[in-house]
Amino acid sequence: xxxxxxxxxxxxxxxxxxxIVLCVAIYFFVNMNTYADTKTQLRDQADSYDIVKYENGxxxxxxxxxxxxxxxxxDFYVQLVNYKEGVIKTSGELQINGIKFPIPEAKTNPDYGxxxxxxxxxAGEVAFxxxxxxxxxxxxxxxxxxxxxxxxxxxxxxxxxxxxxxLILSSLICLIIAFTVGLFMARKALQPIERVVHAxxxxxxxxxxxxxxxxxxxxxxxGHLVYTLNIMLSRxxxxxxxxxxxxxxxxxxxxxxxxxxxxxxxxxxxxxELLQRMWSKTLEPDEAGDIVLAxxxxxxxxxxxxxxxxxxxxRRMSTLVNDLLALARADAGYEMEKTTQPMLPIVEEVGxxxxxxPRNAEWRIGDLTALDGFQVYGNADYLQQLLFIFIENAFxxxxxxxxxxxxxxxxxxLGIIIxxxxxxxxxxxxxxxxxxxxxxxxxxxxxxxxxLGLSIAKxxxxxxxxxxxxTTMEEEGSTFVxxxxxxxxxxxxxFIIEGTDRIED
Numbered sequence: 001x002x003x004x005x006x007x008x009x010x011x012x013x014x015x016x017x018x019x020i021v022l023c024v025a026i027y028f029f030v031n032m033n034t035y036a037d038t039k040t041q042l043r044d045q046a047d048s049y050d051i052v053k054y055e056n057g058x059x060x061x062x063x064x065x066x067x068x069x070x071x072x073x074x075d076f077y078v079q080l081v082n083y084k085e086g087v088i089k090t091s092g093e094l095q096i097n098g099i100k101f102p103i104p105e106a107k108t109n110p111d112y113g114x115x116x117x118x119x120x121x122x123a124g125e126v127a128f129x130x131x132x133x134x135x136x137x138x139x140x141x142x143x144x145x146x147x148x149x150x151x152x153x154x155x156x157x158x159x160x161x162x163x164x165x166x167l168i169l170s171s172l173i174c175l176i177i178a179f180t181v182g183l184f185m186a187r188k189a190l191q192p193i194e195r196v197v198h199a200x201x202x203x204x205x206x207x208x209x210x211x212x213x214x215x216x217x218x219x220x221x222x223g224h225l226v227y228t229l230n231i232m233l234s235r236x237x238x239x240x241x242x243x244x245x246x247x248x249x250x251x252x253x254x255x256x257x258x259x260x261x262x263x264x265x266x267x268x269x270x271x272x273e274l275l276q277r278m279w280s281k282t283l284e285p286d287e288a289g290d291i292v293l294a295x296x297x298x299x300x301x302x303x304x305x306x307x308x309x310x311x312x313x314x315r316r317m318s319t320l321v322n323d324l325l326a327l328a329r330a331d332a333g334y335e336m337e338k339t340t341q342p343m344l345p346i347v348e349e350v351g352x353x354x355x356x357x358p359r360n361a362e363w364r365i366g367d368l369t370a371l372d373g374f375q376v377y378g379n380a381d382y383l384q385q386l387l388f389i390f391i392e393n394a395f396x397x398x399x400x401x402x403x404x405x406x407x408x409x410x411x412x413x414l415g416i417i418i419x420x421x422x423x424x425x426x427x428x429x430x431x432x433x434x435x436x437x438x439x440x441x442x443x444x445x446x447x448x449x450x451x452l453g454l455s456i457a458k459x460x461x462x463x464x465x466x467x468x469x470x471t472t473m474e475e476e477g478s479t480f481v482x483x484x485x486x487x488x489x490x491x492x493x494x495f496i497i498e499g500t501d502r503i504e505d
Contacts, residue, residue: 004190008182015178016171023167030163034156035129039114042131045076046149077101077128081146097121101130101148110134110146116153129153192222196229209237272311326456336379336463340487343414344371346380350387351405357391361398361420366406374414377487378464389457390418390480398422401477413466413483421477430470434458 077099078091083106094100099121104110115130128150135145199213212230215223351365376383387405394403401421408415425433432438436455461468464484472478 004183004186007186008179011182012175012179016175019171019174023171027160027163027167031160034160035114035153038129038151038153038156039131042076042114042129042149042151045078046131046133046147077150079103079148079150081148082144083146084144101128101150103146103148104132106143110143126152127154127157129156192216192226196222196226200229203233209233209240269311269314272307272314326459336382338378338464340375340489341378341380341383342375343383343484344368344374346383347371347387347405347407347416350384350391354388354391354405357395359395359398359403361395361400361422362402364402364404366404366417368407370407370409371414371416374409375487376414376464376484377489378484382460382463386457386460386482387416387418389453390482393453394418394420394422394478397424398477408481409486410483412486412488414486416482416484417479418482419477419479424472424474424476424478426474427472430472433470 076091077094079094079101080089081103082088088100088103090100099119101119102115102117110132112133113131115132117128117130118125119128130148130150133147133149134143135147136142137144195216196213199211203209203211212233213226215226215230347368351368355363355365391403391405398420399422403418403420403422406417406419408417434454434457436452438454458468461482461484466482466484469481469483470478471481
């Protein structure tokens, strides 16, 4: 719900409450004034009758009514109740119209007061206002009778009913008008904020921090907000430019250093291999076959061990430099060359070459038929590098058991599954394993590696518009599923239909 709508609803709710209070007050005031004169006339009419309470000393009521009233009896209806003898005397108008006022029981001790009642008459149901006056015994004050004087108030009731309709309809109309006007006014009042939001969205979508929000209108709270935002944008722009320059310099350094280090590392590795071959030639027997050149065997052993260490470190540094160069290309926005590639030959070649790598666990190649006949749009070299990263990673962290590569297919994607029975990892580590230089835990950190392989793998997957699924558990192994989109553009229509049918099967 927008702020504009919330404000309008709040104002409409407050107005509705005020209208309810006002309408109730108006109705109460009009109702009181409408019946005020009628009640006064009823009370005066009741007081105008002389009730003879005693005759011959008996507790009887003389039912002879003596009128000393200025009113016409046809406007008022009189009923006199004798509780002692159970006798009811009514005026002529009540008898003619077949009207009988409701009589309260004596034990309820009815008091002075007014009462509205809808009574059945010869003309149908009619609204009455009845004033009742109890008649007490002068001796002990006990109730001996009740005088009731009533009059028709149909016109008053109709008037009040019309007033209720008018108040309700006018309140609804006022609420509708207030809601509409409030919505318009809220929109008008919030337009400067909408302009601020629109301007900030343009800055976000365009990634241009030099854009500023135009200040329009008076220097009110919104104007102060815009001014503050512009100052904040200026500071953010300065900080971002500084970080961007630093990041660009860092990327240039990594790229340049990677290029510069590759040549000396290659030279070191070549010279080490040359020295190793020279030492091996030196230790070969002479023409006689039984005389070894004069060389201290211990010196050779130490020299050979040192050369092996140098060669191993040179290989590790070469791997690190190549990884850094790959990431530098990724940061620089390098776009690899892509063509339509049949996936099955690539995976089969990787499986064959992976079988030649050193490992402690069994290497298995599972069912790859899901790839048969399907192609992806990508770079074959990078796809092979991607698979080797996950396979070598599995070899490192699987001291025993097995590693298996298989394939699957779903809808318009091919999946290459690499599963191992190695040490696994905590599932909470999964979101971070593709971060650069991240090592999961101490036990995994003991394994030699640069911590960049999975970052490069993630970049290759993103470049191929793919995704990766990871399932792992400590001491139970890990399963990586690489999903790549199928390229149907190079397939004939009949093959696409056939492939779709196979997917549904």
